[in-house]
Amino acid sequence: MNFKQLHYFLTTVKKGSIAAAARELDIAQPAISQQLASLEREMGGQLLTRSFSGVVLTPAGQVFLNHAIKLVDDFNLAKNELNGIFNRIDCVVKVAMLPSIGNVLSMPLIAEVKARHPKLTLDISTGPSYSVKSWLEEGNVDIALTYEQEVNPQFMTVEPLIREELHLVVSNAATNNEYQHLLSRDTISFWEISQFPLLSPSTKDALGRLIAHYERLTGVSLQHDRAYSGQLMTGLRQVMQGEGVMILPTSAVFHLQESGLVKLLKIVDPEMPRLVLAATNKTAPLNDATARMLSIIKQVVASEQKQHHWCGLLAFAQQAQSRGASLSGSLISN
Template sequence: MNIKQLNYFLSVAECKSIASAARELKIAQPALSLQISKLEHELKTTLFSRGVKGVQLTESGNIFKEHVRLMLTQLDKAVADLSELDGSPKGTIIIAMNQATDNILALPLCRAVEKKYPEIDLDLRTGLSYEVVNMLKRGEVDLAIIYEDGLNSDNINRELLIKENLLFATKPNHTNKYQTSIEFNKLTEYELVITSEKESQGYIIEKYERKTGIKLNKRRPYGQLLTSLRFACEGYCNLLLPSSAFYHLEDNKFIKSLKVVEPEIFRNVYIATEANRPVRNISLEIIKIIKNLTKEFNEKGIWQGDLP
């Protein structure tokens, strides 16, 4: 078994066709078939079921595919780690964050990294807060931006990036035109789109409900964040979100935000790395860039909250 065979296997699995994979890999189809057969013989199992419409992974093939992806990802990381030692950082850095943070950081972060480290390929992944944590735990990313969510964070190193405010976001109208804040108990007058307690936002809101003894009128989201924001812009719902999620919409007067008071709602945002793996030097440099961008956006008021 060798790396070339593993890459051949993944290509066939993704193309679902030996002929298509051979064209993509620029090798002869019989040669590719032979390498897959050798791999199956060595593993003493059948990885693909063959049919007139192509190939499909067997149960063994699916299991092997997940292990191969992880192995090749770790190998790529090892090569990138070693390349940094010669003073020429290059390769792929994978960062995971949720949609709100991605909205404010993705573009300026890509620009800053491209300018300072042109040989670095920045791979950004997004997901719900618990999905981002799981990516980090599985070793799929180099670093992540995660939220306070009450979940088990064993084997994760966390550093506070910002203590962000969750704001009341609604459609602008004549009633809230001059309003700048809203008391927590007044939120009961509105239906609020809130995620489940499994996700960070739902966890934080439930914590404040316990703290105040006030139960809010909650409903589940309308799909992804972008969809819920569209609903809010049209006046179909109200949201509790960090300003990072909608500052661009507020600038264009599609959304009006009010600061929640008595009490304010805060959520801790962390830069996180896997505790069992040494942090790459280039990752430390990118963390510095993320901190500088966060400070800049906080000072401009587009990412509201308290810096550490």
């Protein structure tokens, strides 16, 4: 028995089928089936009943499930504790973030660490929201910069960073009359977005789920029939070619706005705020290097917000002000 077999077993049980587990793990179904069969031979009996509709735990499988969860948790705890020791030695901090966040934070964060914190080494990974969440859960990164839609309090400890504003992104060079009248505006109502082909991710992504939430909230159905790969840079190229519009934070497109390539219209009625957080894994000890990196991230977020690269309200500043107001009230009352 090895960790891979346990991981495949737990993912298959969680997803309800080998096919769904293969999609989640991004590997071929036969590879999972082979590992599960090997695990069952080693355990001495069938753990899963397989059918066209999926998999179901056998009585033995239910017993094994509890042990498998504990074994994986213990393994991750040991791995994270060792990572804490190793990180204290070489001070490498692994930070994962979405491309929209990476666009505004990666370069200034790298520059800040290099200039002022030579004992720290920053390792940045970018990916979709569900991948960033998975990397943190599996202990592959120390800090995940993500959105409130992806928070899982079972294994995450979070610190709010910024409540960003979402905007409609339109090509500034639009020659199509469909978009031309938008270039003289600064805001747009949510219902008006339904008039334009929207390039949006699926609901597997945090942004896709947020857009779907506002569709339900307002009763407005947006046009999602325009082909979109889910890749931010590809989507922005499509926008600049006049193929559609996107809903994004300024962090994702401030550089294109400054270059005059896109126009941003703040979404109102209702507004679409989204809370960005820094998350760490509860099972991992928060070593000095990770704590230092969290502090640096906050500094860089504040700097980018001040330069209007990232429009929104600093959430950690609000927290500090609330605590200060509470303390002042307490002192006055005493």
